[in-house]
Amino acid sequence: MIGMFDLDWQTSMPLSKIERIAYTGSDKHGQSQYRICMEGGGSGELSGFAYTRIASTPLQLVPANPGIEALMVDVDSDETYVNRSPVIAWARCFDGSVRIVTPAGVDDGHMWKEGQGYVLMPDGSVHSVGEYLDVIRFDNLDAYVAYEVDQHRVRAQARALAEQEA
Structure with missing residues (x-):
């Protein structure tokens, strides 16, 4: 089973490309924020909602x-x-x-x-x-x-x- 995740409305990626996800703190509204590190060196920011979606895939x-x-x-x-x-x-x-x-x-x-x-x-x-x-x-x-x-x-x-x- 190849898990796919929609990073945004234009970008889907295989979960296997994720190396790690790290909690980075909360934004000014108190919402959890995460940093996603991808295979090959790419990275990006994730909201708490996006992290929950990945975690429960x-x-x-x-x-x-x-x-x-x-x-x-x-x-x-x-x-x-x-x-x-x-x-x-x-x-x-x-x-x-x-x-x-x-x-x-x-x-x-x-x-x-x-x-x-x-x-x-x-x-x-x-x-x-x-x-x-x-x-x-x-x-x-x-x-x-x-x-x-x-x-x-x-x-x-x-x-x-x-x-x-x-």
Whole structure:
């Protein structure tokens, strides 16, 4: 599999031509910036968004066992929604991370909030997937949804406290 990356709207390049990518700091708006060094001595600047796109580009796909589903919980003031998508493969990506692949794409077509996603396994347990080293595990979907609802409540309280202090 030859991974290609669109450096800009006119330029595509094989990922194999990238020698290294280094974090260079933040711009005046607080956005992460990176320097990309290419085979043969070329280099250029990358935004944090472009780096994330490169990092999550699959280099290898491994078929997933049937019955694994990606989960996305949306908590609002009135209801909690659980979206489920079948995991069709696992992608080993440019940055070395393993990400889920659903019919919507790598990471279910979007970047996980806070670098972490969750999958429902065939045995009914829920496991974290993503950037963290510690795997978070729940015995069942109800326990995971309760965790997400509690996290939503804690974040809402923190926001309210910050607004009071401001």
